[in-house]
Amino acid sequence: MTPFPSVRARFAATAVALVPLVAFGQISTAPPTALAADAPFTVAVNTSTIEAGPVYVADNGPLGAGFRVINGGVRNLSNDSAHAATNAETQFLLAGAPKVRILFTLAEGLYRIVARRSAGIRTLADLRGKKVTVPRDTSAHYFLVRMLAGVNLAEADVTIVDLPRGEMAAGVVMGAADAISMWEPEAELAVESLGPDAIVFQENARYRELFSLYTTTDVLGDRRRRRELVEFVRAVLVAVGDLKASPSDHFPLIARTIKQPVDRVARSWPHHAFPVAVPADMLDVMVEEERWVARKQGRQPRSRAALASTFDHSVLEEARP
Numbered sequence: 001m002t003p004f005p006s007v008r009a010r011f012a013a014t015a016v017a018l019v020p021l022v023a024f025g026q027i028s029t030a031p032p033t034a035l036a037a038d039a040p041f042t043v044a045v046n047t048s049t050i051e052a053g054p055v056y057v058a059d060n061g062p063l064g065a066g067f068r069v070i071n072g073g074v075r076n077l078s079n080d081s082a083h084a085a086t087n088a089e090t091q092f093l094l095a096g097a098p099k100v101r102i103l104f105t106l107a108e109g110l111y112r113i114v115a116r117r118s119a120g121i122r123t124l125a126d127l128r129g130k131k132v133t134v135p136r137d138t139s140a141h142y143f144l145v146r147m148l149a150g151v152n153l154a155e156a157d158v159t160i161v162d163l164p165r166g167e168m169a170a171g172v173v174m175g176a177a178d179a180i181s182m183w184e185p186e187a188e189l190a191v192e193s194l195g196p197d198a199i200v201f202q203e204n205a206r207y208r209e210l211f212s213l214y215t216t217t218d219v220l221g222d223r224r225r226r227r228e229l230v231e232f233v234r235a236v237l238v239a240v241g242d243l244k245a246s247p248s249d250h251f252p253l254i255a256r257t258i259k260q261p262v263d264r265v266a267r268s269w270p271h272h273a274f275p276v277a278v279p280a281d282m283l284d285v286m287v288e289e290e291r292w293v294a295r296k297q298g299r300q301p302r303s304r305a306a307l308a309s310t311f312d313h314s315v316l317e318e319a320r321p
Contacts, residue, residue: 032072032081041228044072044082048165048258050184050268051107051211052086054239054276056257057250061242063235066228074100074214083219084229088139089210089286092310093293099217101312105282106236108273109209111143113201114190115179116172124201125151133161133168133177137296139209142289144181146207169193183209184268185260192264208273210282220312233319240274276316283308 035042045052047069059069076082078097086106115121119130124147134141145155163171169190171177180190191198213233219225243250247269255262279285287304294301 032076032079034080035082041067041084041225041232042082043067043069043232044074044076044085045069046073046087047071049211050254050258050265050272051109051209053250053254053272054106054236054243054274055086056254057239057243058232058235060253061235061239063231063238066235067232077214077216080216080218083225084213084215084232086211086213089212089282090137090139090142090289090293092212092214093286093290094137094297096297097216100214100310101217101220102278102310103213103215103233103312104278104316105210105212105275106240107209107211108204108275108279109139109183109211110202110204110271110273111140111181111183111207111209112187112191112271113144113147113179113181114169114172114187114194115199115201116194117197117199119178121178121199123151124148125153127179128153128157129159130178131159131161131176132179132181133163133171134181135165135168136160136162140181140183142292143207143209145292147181147201147203150203150206184271185258185264187271188264188268192267207285210279210285215312215315220315226315230315230319233315237276237319240276243274278311278313278316283311 043055045055055069058064059067070082072082072085074085074087074091075095077085077100078095088109092100092102113124115127115130120126121130127148132144134144148155148157161171161177163176165186168177168180168182168186170193172180172190173193180187182190191200213236215229219229248266251262251265251269255265258265283304286307290301290307
């Protein structure tokens with residue numbers, strides 16, 4: 001049985017009500033509150049992402065008592081509402097917080113563009129003049145830009161369609177968009193929902209998300225908080241080892257956390273890698289991406305040296321056995 005009817009019904013019932021809340025891919029929330037001096041070590045994570053799977057596993061493991069996980073990201077570090085955070089490098093570049101430091105890449109998101117064959121799309125170049133749904137100013141947006149550049153297209157050659165993040169796949173099915181550029185598991189949902197009408201474009205040599213762990217110079221300079229940070233990273237290292245050894249054992253936990261079916265998490269899993277390292281080309285990627293971010297923000301891009309100064313390798317070195 002085709003999954004189209006249920007997806008269509010869900011999209012039709014919610015799209016009109018939700019679109020105004022997510023202009024430019026951002027959901028309005030109240031500013032988080034700065035942590036008290038005696039607060040437990042707090043890690044801000046987007047709890048809808050598979051990339052943060054190792055954090056969920058660590059949080060539910062024997063070492064999880066040493067920290068707490070909240071929903072959020074790298075912007076929580078700017079106002080001291082977290083001691084560490086995860087996010088794609090894109091959000092780090094957009095935030096531009098001087099005291100934030102990159103520790104390592106926890107996960108790589110191996111993104112896909114999923115399009116409708118019935119929209120006349122057979123090659124990536126066929127996206128010219130088409131409607132693409134993507135959360136603006138995100139790693140998925142930058143992935144789209146990089147993929148288009150590979151076939152000599154610019155962002156202006158497509159029409160960006162703003163849809164709720166949980167309804168983007170449905171929007172492609174319904175015809176509100178012709179293609180989707182999005183992280184998992186929404187990309188997988190698009191593949192499932194479109195069935196044989198789906199065509200997938202994936203060239204991660206052009207770009208893959210660098211979902212990284214960040215902290216602040218304040219934490220690094222505080223003996224207690226630095227020790228807690230190192231202990232958290234050790235817990236994550238153990239969790240990554242467990243996930244690599246037997247990922248399916250942890251799919252139910254990840255699925256519960258991100259509120260997705262276990263089978264969809266399983267099918268999305270191969271589109272991730274977990275290096276727990278600073279990739280050799282990470283600075284190169286960020287220098288190029290910073291130019292795109294700077295144009296978006298109407299400012300001059302930071303220099304290679306300035307970006308290089310935001311890396312701190314010492315915590316991972318200390319945490320490794």
